[in-house]
Amino acid sequence: MSSFEEAETEETVTCLHLTFYHPRQEDKMMFRCLNFCKREQVRADEMAKFGRDSNVCRYNLLDTRVSRIQFSLQFYRKLNSSEFCFEIKNMSKKTKLIVDQTELGYLNKIDLPQKCIICFGDYQILAEIQEGEAMDYFETHLHLAEVPILQERCLPSLQPIPENSISSSLSPSQSKSPTETDENES
Numbered sequence: 001m002s003s004f005e006e007a008e009t010e011e012t013v014t015c016l017h018l019t020f021y022h023p024r025q026e027d028k029m030m031f032r033c034l035n036f037c038k039r040e041q042v043r044a045d046e047m048a049k050f051g052r053d054s055n056v057c058r059y060n061l062l063d064t065r066v067s068r069i070q071f072s073l074q075f076y077r078k079l080n081s082s083e084f085c086f087e088i089k090n091m092s093k094k095t096k097l098i099v100d101q102t103e104l105g106y107l108n109k110i111d112l113p114q115k116c117i118i119c120f121g122d123y124q125i126l127a128e129i130q131e132g133e134a135m136d137y138f139e140t141h142l143h144l145a146e147v148p149i150l151q152e153r154c155l156p157s158l159q160p161i162p163e164n165s166i167s168s169s170l171s172p173s174q175s176k177s178p179t180e181t182d183e184n185e186s
Helices: 149-157
Strands: 015-021 040-043 047-051 071-077 084-090 097-099 102-104 109-111 115-120 123-130 137-144
Touching: 084 097, 084 102, 084 123, 102 109, 115 149, 123 149
Parallel strands: 015 137
Antiparallel strands: 015 123, 040 137, 047 071, 071 084, 084 109, 097 102, 097 115, 115 123
16 A cells, blocks of 8 residues: 555644624734734634633733633534534623624623624624534634624625615605504595
């Protein structure tokens, strides 16, 4: 057998893509400690923590309004399944964490959806999970957004209204408050 045939099978790695946005990034540079250049490996038994305490958090946000530990992500495998997931937990006593439409208080946690937006304060983070097979570690790949993620994500879903027509949701004959009618009237 050749060395090619004896080589171990290459396994794919779960990668968590995180795109960060803050309206004051240009002035405050709160993301300057994040590595946007390349993927980083994180051991499966480590919790990926985000916050301003560089002694505890792997991903530092340089902002005094961010909690020491803002939130954490835990990589795990679902019971009786080969599917890998992430659990997100709010570690801030002062700030609520919003994952899509779900509000998490202190120590609340949920499974991170395949694609979602994480918000706290003025921060917006688009999280996208790229599935893999490796069990010992996962990777993170950080990106920086130049426009608000919520704005970017919502715009395509808006329906344009032609200038010369009336919106179908409210015609001029409809009033904005209920009107009372007599059932005997025609």
